[in-house]
Amino acid sequence: MGFDVWSLYLVSIFLVIMIPGPLSLFMVSNSVNYGIFRSYPAFLGGTAASSLYLAVSATGLGVIITSSDYLFMMLKIIGAVYLIYLGFITIKVSIKKITGSQNSLESSGSPKFNSLFKKSFLLGASNPKDIIFFMAFLPQFISSEKPLADQIFIIVMTWILVDLFCKLLYGLLAKSIKPMLNTQKSKSIFDRLTGALYIIAGIAAVSII
Incomplete structure (x- = not known):
């Protein structure tokens, strides 16, 4: 991969990744509740999921998955159900906060690595349509005249x-909006809105299946 092609790839994926979605909302929510540094397991989980889809698409396994209507449909349904489930759980936790039956997330100390990583990974993996996107996106930056393994390594690491x-x-x-959420009530409202958006995203995913 030449520098000019890599530069174009770099700019392209930056614009793609920055488009807001459920995973981005999850990052913001955790950063508000835990702080940036204690939210790093969520960062790693989301990146691992997208990198896995990227590698699957680049190695050709994506063709097998997308060619099976049943398998692809099952992945989409599982993803939609998980989004709705996460939304209800988020709202449930926010209600406990506001009623005082649960301490605030920040006061409960650092979140467990496995819990945040798993939630973020599953959220990132809940959208198998990424495989289709990568399959259409990657060929533009891969040259048949150069070693494929080297190009995939550069693509995935970038x-x-x-x-x-x-x-x-x-x-x-x-972090910039956190001062506006300096009370338990405002944090609870923020979490409820977050949960509602997860549910809406899940329902939208189901409606287009």
Whole structure:
């Protein structure tokens, strides 16, 4: 991959990754509740999911998945159900906060790595349509005249670095709005809105299946 092609790829994926979605909302929500540094497992989980889809698409396995209507449909349904489930859980936790039956997330200490990483990974993996996007997107930056393994390595590593950088930007955005959420009630409202958006995204995903 030449420098000019890599530069174009770099700019393209930055614009793609920065488009807001459920995973971006998850990053903002966790950064508000835990802070940027304690939210790093969520950053890693989301990046791992997208990098996995990227690698699957680049190696041709994406063709197998998308060619099976049943398999692809099942992945889409699972993803939509998980979004709705996450939305209800988020709203449930926000209600507990406001009623005082649960301490605030920040006061409960650092979140468990496995919990945040798993939620973020599943959220990132809940959209198998990324495979179709990558299958259409990657060929533009891969040359048949150069070793495929080297190009895939550069493509995946660049994606990981840019993805983490973009997630950090969303974390900084969360830090900027955090002063407006300085009460338990305002945090609870924010979490309810977040949960509602997850549910809407899940229902929207189901409606287009």
